[in-house]
Amino acid sequence: MSWLKGCWCYCMLLIAYEAHSADTVTQQKQTISAAFEQLKFQMKSGYELSSLPQLRVIRSQAAHYAQREIVIHTILIEASIRQHFGDYKHSLSMHYEALDMAEQLNNPRIMVKTLLAVIDLELDLERFDHAARYINRVVQIGNSLQSGDELLVHIKLWQARTHLERGSFRQAQHELDLGRKLPLEDKRLSAELLLTEAQVALKLGDYLLSQTLLSEFSAKYMLVADTKAKLNYQLALAASTLQAGMFTEAITLAMTGLDQTFHTRYLEEQSSLQRLLASAFAQVGNYQQAHLYLKRYSLTERALDQQKRNNKVLQLEAQYALAHQQQQVSLLEKDNTLKAQQIVQHRQVLENSKLTQQRWLLIGVLCAAAIVFVYWRWQNIRYTTRLETQVAQRTAELKERNERLQALSFTDSLTGLNNRHYFFSTIDSQINALKPKHDIIFCMIDIDHFKRINDTYGHAAGDLVLQSFADILKQCTRSSDLLVRWGGEEFLLVMPDMSTRDAQEVVERIRQQVERFPFIVNGETVQCTCSIGFAPYPLMTGEFKQASWEQVLELADSGLYLAKEVNRNTWIGLDSVSASEPIDFDYLLKNYKEQVRLGSIVISSSYEGLQVPV
Structure with missing residues (x-):
């Protein structure tokens, strides 16, 4: 009997010890989770290197107790901090480490959050093709989420940002409209969605809508916005004011935002504000200040590029x-x-x-x-x-x-053509080198119904069409011409020392070559067409008023949209602006079709019997 009592006591002690150990492990896990939530709350105001030691301690403890979700989140936070401070090499490796752990965890929500963090880094590195592939993967995983999950809004937001970075502004606006229709309670996410929508509106030239959205952002979300969001708000507000023609107010807003970027790592926002100041000072005729900020913009861009590509191994x-x-x-x-x-x-x-x-x-x-x-x-x-x-x-x-x-x-990885960065770095030198009584022709070219090709044959087939299209453009242009992939299926052709009549022959040759070319897609022959709009520089909008090259580029873009609206497979070129008195450029651009009908804008077109729609 004493032996049985001893065994029974030993078993009870063992059970009590196991229960106590289980309670201790549970309490420890709760402590780790609470410490992690507190650290995330402290880091809402911005990225701090001082939080890395505490972050690593929490990761080590979470790994010890098999809290893999916390481990993944701590890796992503440290990778974001490294990304913010320019350590792209380690940030990329840590993002992929988190992605491997998320795939093993087989949790759709964790997988979506990890992929969105990777997309943020890929966009920062300007690897837009990688970002697009990850976006497609996120959309597929997002189909398994519940309809009311706020992660679906995150997905729409990053889809819009990816389209925005690639120059597909209409698609970005479409994704944002879909995101606004989803249920949303997170104020920070609402602020990001609203701010991105304002940025897209600016890219589309709708500064009134942008100002409305920014006013809503300031009234509702300014208190919950982080430093980067406030800087982007200041930048967007200054840009919309500049588009509205209020140059002095735009300078004041941009200077305020620029002061906030000093002694920070927000070089991209600083660069954009400096470029905006240069443009605003040029508009008010203060060319000395415009040159100063343009010079600072160039230095900041160089520092930014050096930060992204500098490998110190x-x-x-x-x-x-x-x-x-x-x-x-x-x-x-x-x-x-x-x-x-x-x-x-x-x-x-x-x-x-x-x-x-x-x-x-x-x-x-x-x-x-x-x-x-x-x-x-x-x-x-x-x-x-x-x-x-x-x-x-x-x-x-x-x-x-x-x-x-x-x-x-400076090179587009898909087509091998120059990209926007190269264009903006060389266009001023080409303008300055322009001989008297010689024109530069700005020509915007867009593939018709390109989205239908992507939807029917897939994005890989669309990439093949873009490559073949780029080859046609190379064959139809001179070695002195500048070919730029402007974004998506849109291309920019800059032809120096060329008259408007010669430009008509070039664009007609391009149109015919594209129309006749057999595009091979998945073993099938697909016929594509393109729409073209062009305008000459210099261009006088009145007796003494000359449009800038940026304005001429926008007029060429308006010609492109008119060609698509009229017939497609058509080119429309702006020959001249005949007006008895100077015309405000914003009014001219906004009422492009009306000015064409009135004869103030003289155009030529490959489409016979052209009638401008109302």
């Missing part, structure tokens, strides 16, 4: 090799000092020897010391030469990689 290796070499030299010097001390001691011991022995011994020691010194000196020179050669090689490699990265940053 080779430099760190060179520094490590140099430090290692210096350490070896220091050890060798210490060794030589020790040997010299030993020689002195040996000489003191031999002082009692015979004079002849001392002399020969001294000569031998000096010879040995000379040989050692010469050998050490030779080794030192050899190591130094080798180190200099390695540093020179690494420097050359870094220079070559930087040049390659710069070429990639």
Whole structure:
């Protein structure tokens, strides 16, 4: 009986210990979750490097207790902090580490959040094709979420941002409209959605709608917005004011926003504000300030590009090799000092020897010391030469990689044409190099019904069509012409030293070549057409008023939209603006079709019997 009582007591103690251990583990997990939620609340105001140690402690504890969701979230937060401070290499590896863990966890919500964080990084790196592929994957996973889940709003928001970065502003607006129809209670998400909608409205030239949305943002969400959202609000407000023609107010708003970017890592917002200030000062005739801010904008853009592409691995290796070499030299010097001390001691011991022995011994020691010194000196020179050669090689490699990265940053990865960055970096020099009485033709080209090709044959087939279309443009243009993939299926052709009549022949040749070209898509032959609008620079909108090249580009874009509205597979070119008095450009652009009907805008077209719709 005593033996049974002992066994029973032991079992009860074991059960009590297990229950106590389970309660302790549960309490510890709750403590970790509470600490993580508190850290997230502290970080709502912005990114702080000081939070990394605490973040890593929480990750280590969560990993110990198998709280994999918290581990994934802490990895994503640290990756976002590294991304904010320009450490794109480690940020990319951490994002992919979180993505691998999320795939193993098999949780759709965690998977969506992780993919959205990866999309944010890909857009920051301007890898729009990667971002588009991840967006498609997020949309597929989002179909399994419940209809009232706010993550669906997140998905629509990032779809819109991806389209916005790629230049597809109408598609971005469509996704935002869908997102606004979904149920939403999170004020920060509502603020981001509203701010993105205002940015899209600006890209579409609807500054009145943008100002309305920004007013709603200021009234409802300014208190909950983070620093970056407030900067984007200030930037959008200044840009809408500039579009409205209130240049002085735009300068004041932009200066206020620019002051907020100093001593921060928001270089993109700082760059946009500087460019906006340059444009606003130019509009009010203060060209000295315009030149100053344009110069600052150029420096900020260079710093931003350098931040994205600067990889310091080779430099760190060179520094490590140099430090290692210096350490070896220091050890060798210490060794030589020790040997010299030993020689002195040996000489003191031999002082009692015979004079002849001392002399020969001294000569031998000096010879040995000379040989050692010469050998050490030779080794030192050899190591130094080798180190200099390695540093020179690494420097050359870094220079070559930087040049390659710069070429990639100016090139569209799909078509091999130049991108917008290259266009904006060279257009001013081309304008300045324009000879008197010579024109530059700005030509906007768009593939008709391109969305139908993507929807029917897939995005991979659409990419093949874009590549073939780019090849046709190369064949139909001169080597001195500038071809730019403007965004999506839209291309920009800049033809210097060309008259309007010659431009008509070029665009007609392009239209015919595209119409006749057999586009091969998934083994099938697909016929595509394109619509074209162009306008010459310089262009006089009155007797003494000349339009800027940006305004001429917008007029060419208006011609493109009129060609699509009239018939498609058509080009419309602006020949001249005939007006007895100066015409406000915003009015001219807003009433483009009416001015064409009235004859104030003289156009030419490949479509016979052209009638401008009301």
